[in-house]
Amino acid sequence: MSRIAYFGPxxxxxxxxxxxxxxGAELIPVETIPNAFSVVRKGEADAACVPVENSVEGAVPATLDGLAEQEPLVAVAEALLPVHFSVLTRPGITDAGDIRTVASHPHALAQVRLWAETHLPNARPVATSSTAAAAVxxxxxxxxxAVTAPVAVRHYPLPVLATEVxxxxxxxxxFLLVRRPDHPLPAPTGADRTSIVAAAANRTGALAELLTxxxxxxxxxxxxxARPAKGNFGEYRFFIDFEGHVAEPRIGDALAALRRRCRNxxxxxxxxxxxxxxxxxxPFAGNDDFVDAAEWVEAVRRGEQA
Amino acid sequence: MSRIAYFGPxxxxxxxxxxxxxxGAELIPVETIPNAFSVVRKGEADAACVPVENSVEGAVPATLDGLAEQEPLVAVAEALLPVHFSVLTRPGITDAGDIRTVASHPHALAQVRLWAETHLPNARPVATSSTAAAAVxxxxxxxxxAVTAPVAVRHYPLPVLATEVxxxxxxxxxFLLVRRPDHPLPAPTGADRTSIVAAAANRTGALAELLTxxxxxxxxxxxxxARPAKGNFGEYRFFIDFEGHVAEPRIGDALAALRRRCRNxxxxxxxxxxxxxxxxxxPFAGNDDFVDAAEWVEAVRRGEQA
Structure with a gap:
């Protein structure tokens, strides 16, 4: 059975x-995103599960920075979860009007503010370090x-006031599942995503050239x-996700060109x-087109075609 | 005297x-970034001061989204503040070893974690909704x-254990100072920043074309x-900052080209x-070069040059 570290609690x-x-894997909660990566790099876990972007809050900085720095890790799978919350209450509360405090991570509180104004009219929001910490x-x-993930009630049995909030x-x-790069990559499916990070030279047009x-x-x-490199506003790293798989000829050709323009x-x-x-x-950029074009150049070089 | 709303407390x-x-302005704390923009849009304040990016945490999503949506606002000034904190204590504490809890916004706690491990060895971190709420x-x-901004002690007199942490x-x-667009812009200085937001068409190469x-x-x-538009992973808005001022010929020429490619x-x-x-x-792209080139075309059209 494999061991999967995840950003806990x-x-x-x-x-x-x-x-x-x-x-079926053994799941190990780890306190921070950098530590989840660290246990994988050290071989203490086989993979790590971390959030990478939220459709309201945007990218998760600790995940992007953690993938760009130190020993390389690669994402081998992703999951997309709807963000809806369960509201758990202190035992003995029978009327939502009696709820005076509602605790959660500030991002979660922000995402249920309107609901709370209507359904918990007397509650003051209180920030905690995670949604689970609110349940604790x-x-x-x-x-x-507490405003929590639906899974929280498995660990912190409390009355459930509302779900799908x-x-x-x-x-x-x-979310991404990442591991060390010393295993075969998942096979291409035709519906894949490839991710890179590039420290483009700090000169006019460098990013435009990569995207072109x-x-x-x-x-x-x-x-x-774009994330500041080394916490410096003057230098940026670009995290670029695009359609396709490194095993495809068209993607391999593009990655080689990016590498040529940007050693980093x-x-x-x-x-x-x-x-x-x-x-x-x-129309001009299928995998067959890349293969045919390379074969044509080889045939020209052999004197068989012109 | 002008009235400036700012993201408080x-x-x-x-x-x-x-x-x-x-x-010298009258400063009005406003509870959220969207509300700070809203009081300016309604004319209840002359301008709003909000954070836009942090060199560790990255962009501030609420600021970017708030500028892209509803009635237009324009940034007319910016400030760059070093992020160092003051640590304020409960009166009567004489030994840092007696500090059992240290409160602040989660971002601030993250930025003083190593300091706290050394200097507050017995303290448990506690999340609050802002650095000022921790002082309260x-x-x-x-x-x-409490881990706070240096200015906090003006409002919440407490013993200062440490500064510049x-x-x-x-x-x-x-930080940006933003107001309604119905006033003259600040004059160009040669060291300016221009900002736009563009909803690039969701097709291959659209962003590369804008940057080119x-x-x-x-x-x-x-x-x-890049920020998801309408909270949808499929559509992105691009917030682009570049050197120069809209009053310059080279910048006006570029903005017109962006507008031509992207109505939004x-x-x-x-x-x-x-x-x-x-x-x-x-060398080819100074303001004089743009003016000379436009004059040459006009002269050609008049039959005076070729």
Whole structure:
């Protein structure tokens, strides 16, 4: 059985994603995202499950920075979870009007603010370090209600006041399963995502040139994030996700061009997309087109064609 | 005297930035970033001061989204503050070893974690909704210490255990002063920043084309952020900052090209850079070059040159 570290504590959305991505594995909650990566790098776990982006809050900085620095890790799978919350209460509360405090991580509180104004009219929001920490505090009698991931009630048995609570109906979080690069990658499926991080030279046009290498090969971006490198506003790293798999000729050709333009590029993985969306292939840029073109050049070199 | 709304409460880094950006103004703390924008849109304040990016945490999503949606606002000034904290304690504490709880916003706690491990060895971190809320809670006797902005002690008089505390020495936050667009913009200085947001068409190469318009005119990007539009992973808005001022011919030419390629582009302001860095001008792309080239075309059209 494999061992999967996840950004804990127990009872968070990340645990839920880890259960989906690694059925039957032993799950190990780890206190921070950097530590989850660290136990994988040291070989103490086989893989780590971490959040990478939320449709409301955006990218998760600790995940991006943790993948760009230290020993390489690669993403081999992803999960997409709807962000809706359960509201757990202190035992003995019979009327929502009696709830005076509602605790959760500040991001979760922000995502249920309108719901709470209507359904918990007398409750003051209180910030905790995680959604699960709010459940712990409610069990300890510190607060009256906790806004948590649905999985929390497995670990922190408390009365459930409401489920599927969310102000934004379609909010989702994407999670990655990452491991060391010394295993075969998952096979291409036609609906894959490839991720890289590149420290583009700090000169005019450097990013435009990288993106033009992808665009010129008909490769569709799915995400681009700029993060300050070494905490310095002057230098940025670009995290680029695009359709396709490194095993495909068209993607290999593009990655070689990016590497040529930018020595400081790191492969962060190729894996099936959780939404199953198949890659857009431009008429001139299918894998067959790349193979045919390379074969034509070889034939020209052999004097067989012109 | 002008009225400046800022993302409060009193005693945060944003208050400190507002004091720097609007000396002598009446400062009005507002509970959230969207509300700070809203009071300016309604004319209840002349401008709003909000954080826009932090060199460790990255962009501030609420600021970017708030500028992209609803009635336009433009940034007219920026401030860059070093992120170092003061540690305030409950009166009567004489030994740091007696501090059992240290409260702050989770981002602030993350940025002083190593310091706290050494200097507050017995303290458990506790999350609050802002750095100032931690000071309020310490004054109320709820916790033993608060990690706050230096300005907090003006509002919440408490013993100061330490100042200039930060694990990352050069962390900085950039703040904007934004107002309605119905006033003259600040004059160009040669060291300016222009910001736009563009909803690029969801097709291969759309972003590369926009960036190539800037690169082809020798205009250097200073920041690029992708944010999901309407909380949807499938659609992104691109927030692009670059060197220069809309009043310059080279920048006007570039903005017109972006507008031609993308109807859904919004101008978010031109203002002097807080770091005073002057724009890089490529040999073929100075303002004189743009003016000379336009004059040459006019002369050709008049039959005076060829």
């Amino acid at each position: 127990e009872g968070t959305f990340t645990e839920q994603a880890a259960r989906e991505l690694a059925r 505090a409610v069990r300890a009698g510190e607060f009256d209600a 969310a102000d934004v109906r379609d909010a989702r979080t994407r 290498e992808l665009a010129g090969r008909g490769i569709n971006l799915t995400r681009l994030d 590029v790191r492969f962060l993985g190729s894996h099936p997309r959780a939404d199953g969306a198949r890659a857009t292939i431009e | 009193e005693g945060t880094f944003t208050e400190q930035a507002a004091r720097e950006l609007a000396r 809670a310490v004054r109320a006797g709820e916790f033993d210490a 930060a694990d990352v020495r050069d962390a900085r936050t950039r 318009e800037l690169a082809g005119r020798g205009i250097n990007l200073t920041r690029l952020d 582009v919004r101008f978010l302001g031109s203002h002097p850079r807080a770091d005073g860095a002057r724009a890089t001008i490529e």
